Amino acid sequence: MSTVRPPVRREVAGPSGPRLLPIAAVFTAAVGSLIALAALHLTQGTSTVDAGDLLRLLTGSADPAVWNVLEGARLPRLTGAVLTGIALGASGVLLQSVARNPLASPDTLAVNAGAHLAVTAVAAFGLTLPLLSGIGVAFTGALLTAGLVLALSAGGGEAATTRLILAGSATAMAANSLVTLLVLLFQEETTGLFAWGSGNLNLAGFGTIVQAAPLVLIAVAVAVIAAPRLDLLRLGDDTASSLGVHVRRTRLIAVVCSLMLAACAVTVAGPIGFVGLAAPVIARQIAVRVPVLLAHRVLIPFSALCGALVIVGADLAVRAVLGAEKSIEVPVGVATTLLGAAVMVWLARSVAGGGSEDRPAILHGAANRSRRGFTLIWIGLAATAVAALIGGMLAGDTMLLGGDLVNWVAGTTGDSYTWIIDQRYPRVLAAILAGAALACAGAVTQGILRNPLAEPGLLGVTAGAGVAAVALITWMPAAGAWTVTGVAAVGGLGAFALVYALAWRGGLDTSRLVLIGIGVWSFGMAAITIMILASDPWNIPKAMTWLSGTTYGRTAEQLIPLAAALVAVLPLILAHRREIDLLALDDDTPRVLGVRLERTRLLLLGAAALLTAAAVAVVGVIGFVGLVAPHLARALVGSRHTRVLPVSILIGVLLVSLSDTVGRTVIAPAQIPAGLVCALIGTPYFIWLLWRTRTRT
Structure with a gap:
């Protein structure tokens, strides 16, 4: 409160x-x-007119x-x-x-x-x-x-x-x-x-x-x-x-x-x-x-x-x-x-109240389903995600057939189709990896903060990663994929550390954390705009990708850091899934059961921030995935993070993959950035969520 x-x-x-x-x-x-x-x-301007x-x-x-x-x-x-x-x-x-x-x-x-x-x-x-x-x-x-x-x-x-x-x-x-x-x-x-x-x-x-x-x-x-x-x-x-x-x-x-x-x-x-x-x-x-x-x-x-x-x-x-x-x-x-x-x-910073009194975010959802029901839902989502991957490979400014993909795998396609698929598959994989990272980070953030309206982007991570990445590609345009990802990760983690430190006043209040995070996010977006507009015009198209959230121009090499972050961080988060369940209840229960509250909270939020920063480094600013995916997952399979985490990841993959495919197809050959399509999909859901809970506190 x-x-x-x-x-x-x-x-x-x-x-x-x-x-x-x-x-x-x-x-x-x-x-x-x-x-x-x-x-x-009145003395300032581009002409020579001065005070005299x-x-x-x-x-x-x-x-x-x-x-x-x-x-x-x-x-x-x-x-x-x-x-x-x-x-x-x-x-x-x-x-x-x-x-x-x-x-x-x-x-x-x-x-x-x-x-x-x-x-x-x-x-x-x-x-x-x-x-x-x-x-x-x-x-x-x-x-x-x-x-x-x-x-x-x-x-x-x-x-x-x-x-x-x-x-x-x-x-x-x-x-x-x-x-x-x-x-x-x-x-x-x-x-x-x-x-x-x-x-x-x-x-x-x-x-x-x-x-x-x-x-x-x-x-x-x-x-x-x-x-x-x-x-x-x-x-x-x-x-x-x-x-x-x-x-x-x-x-x-x-x-x-x-x-x-x-x-x-x-x-x-x-x-x-x-x-x-x-x-x-x-x-x-x-x-x-x-x-x-x-x-x-x-x-x-x-x-x-x-x-x-x-x-x-x-x-x-x-x-x-x-x-x-x-x-x-x-x-x-x-x-x-x-x-x-x-x-x-x-x-x-003057927000007062106890974060432990907030309604637990993980309890917003359906009752826990049976093992069979969970398995069927997981299989259905996995099959849909595979279908989205195939659809993303086939759809675009040039529509392909399934046989073209088979021939490409076998190495028997012509030069024109080979070039198209070689340009398309990194974009499809980028959307899948980014969706998985953002959804997982969102599930962890909502559970740890006990705030169903929280996502990593509202905690300053997206803005910090974007500021760092845009600064690097503006002044060092030749920087490699690993360098950009590393700098973006440092910027995202640094911004989150700043938000966390500003929100800490004898304890962590989730409302204060979110409000300060929104302020830091606004500050970061303004800083990015200044860097883009004041930099060399030749760097503007590259920097603008961070603001629009797009997979355009992605290469297979640029995906390696994000894939590595998922491989390194996902096992850590899954290993602490039961601690997330406890932290989503209140502050007292995990202490009684021997969980080192602040260390575990920082470790898991840091992992979420790292995933978010890695995703931003690859596809730029894509909002609402970390908010929508965990909510839909809890509505489908209940509140236990053993189930919420894998289902959230699959839903995140679907959201970003479909958004990217739609953005590349509906007005082809022109394109709508994936981040924009995600915002148009996610914002109505967020507004509906606020409307549904407007009488609950």
Whole structure:
């Protein structure tokens, strides 16, 4: 069970009298800082216009070209940054107040992802809508995803924080997967939306700003008018209702304003990450020292100012570190994600509760079946896995027949078919090996952590392995398969060690571990994006394979490290299958029976991390396999890991193999990455799982 302890709050009446002085001082400092950053921001750019030219412009002695540069590029970029920051800062503080959760934000509730999906879908299908349709479409997408996340996270009791973040992460992954699919299928129609999808301030003029600015001002004004009722909601629904507050109407107003603000921000600059989380946290931390700021009619505009400071400061930092030319290629949203992910980890460390009280993950499933039933299920899955292997060999941009495979084995095929099969079989084997590794790692992770919603990717392993592998192939493109796998394994294990250390506070709380892992995952994905966009363009196609999760271009030599990891680690995990059963119950039972709890836990989680890192090194980031396969296995054969582990492995093989075959076939000769297909399959299952368990805790 878990709760998040937000910053200390004192109930504060509206500002009046002497209280206006500290408010004026804080706002003066914030506005002054924003003006200073804005002035510095205007001196940055790819042209030669500098501070001296700006000063001469103020005196009327500047070259007319200076004003053209400002009007055409720099002022729209600065204005867009300020407007987007104001919108996201105010949106985040409203969501946090309504949800009473300091981790709520347009990102964690998938608001930005939903708006992004809606805008991309309209562009892909070439729909023409009335004036302001961009904002309206983004608002509709934001409304649908936010409603879904809030519905999925309901009924979580004290564990609602973890459920909220997991539901938001799953929904955002589904939306982002659909966005990637649309961009892949409609490349011409969605030109320019890829970079925009990470939050881009390269504005060509004031068109969208002029459309969005009035709506932002109206939404902030309405929120400020409703602020006194939001203050009373802090006292609890019953108390607020007894004081005359219409609770449901107040929440509806706050949520609609928040979603409108987020939609405006997405329309102007794309989904800029985590500003809606970081800005309110900064505002509340300052308000702890100046309590009068905690009143919502002050906190909302102050958080909006903090949002503007965060985005303008992040854009300044990107352009200062990477230079004006590279900053065009690296979206500002990547920098804000780095900051926001760090804030999320800091907040998640305050999660309190005992992990031993969590409902055992291994008990979610069917009753243990008879030996005969288990044998029949295992044989059926094994036969299906063999069929998937054969289907993967036959299907693709060129369809083959069974006789072609027989001739290839006998060495009697022609040159063209030999080349096709030689290129195809490493991909099929890569999918099979990766599916087995990820599914096994997921079964171990869920059992050890007693969390049915956990998987290695949510514990930072995938991000750490990806960062290490992308860094290596970016700066050492000639590195061999064993070197890449070894570096990826070190990166994955290092990231897991970091997550484990940050989550340890006199004991391991599974909710805290998952929340911190999601923060580290977000940080790692942002770091990968920076490396890809800032590196040599010739290395970008190779590095992008780690983000999309694909078997494209795999060779037989590259599979050897993953096969070796499976051969070395699987016997170890199977030998400790009974310890996993005990650890999945509680912390006390294994101690009573003589199990060295922490050493066994670290050994098994380390083995799971090694399998995950090896899989990432071969096929890149493929999500949800480690979540879906163990759940399906427990539903089929019960909770004993003697049975769950082999069945999970077979299901993982099926999931990744079928995803790879479908991705290579449905739009051939173009291809959909296997990781994207897995996400589209696994996300609905994960959402259904959250929905099914939303009243259980």
